[in-house]
Amino acid sequence: MVAASMMLITNGKIITWGEPAQVLDGQAILVSNGVIQEIGPQPDMARSHPETDRLDAKGGYIMPGNICAHTHFYGAFARGLAIPGPAPKDFPEILQKLWWPLDKSLTLEDVHASAQVMLVDAIRNGTTTLFDHHASPNAIEGSLDVIGEAVAKSGLRAVLCYEVTDRDGMDRAKAGIAENQRFIRRVEQENPAGGRLRAAFGLHASLTLSNGTLQACRDAVGEGVGFHIHVAEHEADEYDSLAKSGTRVVDRLERAGILGEKTIVAHAVHIDAREASLLERSATWVTHQPRSNMNNGVGVASVESLLRLGVRVGIGTDGFSHTMWEEWKTAYLLHKVWNRDPRRFSGYDVIQTGVYNNAALANAYFNGLNLGSLTPGAAADLIIVDYHPHTPLTESNLPWHILFGFNESMITTTIVNGEILMRERVLTTMDEEAIAAHARELALKVWERYQTFVP
Numbered sequence: 001m002v003a004a005s006m007m008l009i010t011n012g013k014i015i016t017w018g019e020p021a022q023v024l025d026g027q028a029i030l031v032s033n034g035v036i037q038e039i040g041p042q043p044d045m046a047r048s049h050p051e052t053d054r055l056d057a058k059g060g061y062i063m064p065g066n067i068c069a070h071t072h073f074y075g076a077f078a079r080g081l082a083i084p085g086p087a088p089k090d091f092p093e094i095l096q097k098l099w100w101p102l103d104k105s106l107t108l109e110d111v112h113a114s115a116q117v118m119l120v121d122a123i124r125n126g127t128t129t130l131f132d133h134h135a136s137p138n139a140i141e142g143s144l145d146v147i148g149e150a151v152a153k154s155g156l157r158a159v160l161c162y163e164v165t166d167r168d169g170m171d172r173a174k175a176g177i178a179e180n181q182r183f184i185r186r187v188e189q190e191n192p193a194g195g196r197l198r199a200a201f202g203l204h205a206s207l208t209l210s211n212g213t214l215q216a217c218r219d220a221v222g223e224g225v226g227f228h229i230h231v232a233e234h235e236a237d238e239y240d241s242l243a244k245s246g247t248r249v250v251d252r253l254e255r256a257g258i259l260g261e262k263t264i265v266a267h268a269v270h271i272d273a274r275e276a277s278l279l280e281r282s283a284t285w286v287t288h289q290p291r292s293n294m295n296n297g298v299g300v301a302s303v304e305s306l307l308r309l310g311v312r313v314g315i316g317t318d319g320f321s322h323t324m325w326e327e328w329k330t331a332y333l334l335h336k337v338w339n340r341d342p343r344r345f346s347g348y349d350v351i352q353t354g355v356y357n358n359a360a361l362a363n364a365y366f367n368g369l370n371l372g373s374l375t376p377g378a379a380a381d382l383i384i385v386d387y388h389p390h391t392p393l394t395e396s397n398l399p400w401h402i403l404f405g406f407n408e409s410m411i412t413t414t415i416v417n418g419e420i421l422m423r424e425r426v427l428t429t430m431d432e433e434a435i436a437a438h439a440r441e442l443a444l445k446v447w448e449r450y451q452t453f454v455p
């Protein structure tokens, strides 16, 4: 880790986010002990801190690192994997033919390697805090420590959980519960990775959880712990819940005590109005993953309606590359074509979900760090973007500059907690080539095992 205890970031334009967002010109940022100490006019700052190390932003934009509200590091080995037989015709078949045999193929070594690959991707693409949802049914115990180790080495922040499910039998459901319980306790007691790790309690989805297992998960942890679960990604989840419990998924989770102000439900594509209202009343978080939803052909979540109702909707990648601006752009375009109305899901909606709500979610877990905004006292989690627009960029048109001008390949520098994780596009904490080479070796064995599990 390149531990810059103190640095002055100069020669950049600062996008603060925060509300209201500001674009500051001619100002410098003083960072020490992982925190933004001061933002002020560059000449004054330079004069009062002559000895401090400089980080030259070279005229680019300095802004908070992006936040990913829902991802799966374990999905790394899916890239380029051949699914045998005819292509899956719907989402339940995608689970059966791709994700479930793939997660069974993972050893702890594979889990570590896939996390490393995804963390390299996150640093490169300026995503500094990630909410991961993990599955490896043949390597459950210790899997969260292994991911945690990779996160610690990378220098990023992450909230980890293990997805409990009944689909591999009761012993593994119990092992999943124990893994969440153990890791939640470990994070509370040991504060590993210098406080850059947090834990949630993972659940796969209503459709693979019995009433008994849901109850056991609820009983396993105290009230203050948040759950992280897929909800109504496909109609199958609702049909299963109606058959199993006589009620819809969100009602079922509410009865089981799973909703709440730290709980995250991913997707919510097929929920109805009452379910939306239950999410709002319980202050449960919803995450939107438009690239994944489009890829799986599952439909489009009613994100604008949820926002109008007061539901806190954020944006995740669901294991796609951690290019958050790509995900924002996809949301921006998808809701327009889906509704055949170019006014839908405006730049403001993009910022509300992708910036403000994701930051609020991150701060619900990383209490007191003030993630997602550049302001004195906030954690120094920031990126530098080599963007030189040919039209004026102001507070009022910033969302559209990002949607039509920004690209993750313009990110030159990624900093978390005041530590430089990428400088001038060179990673400092992770050996990118060695990680990719090791993963390519493991991938062959993962793919071989996958062929033995695929139906």
Ligand SMILES: [Zn+2]
Pocket (backbone or CB within 6 Å): 070, 071, 072, 133, 230, 266, 318
């Ligand atoms: Zn997911």
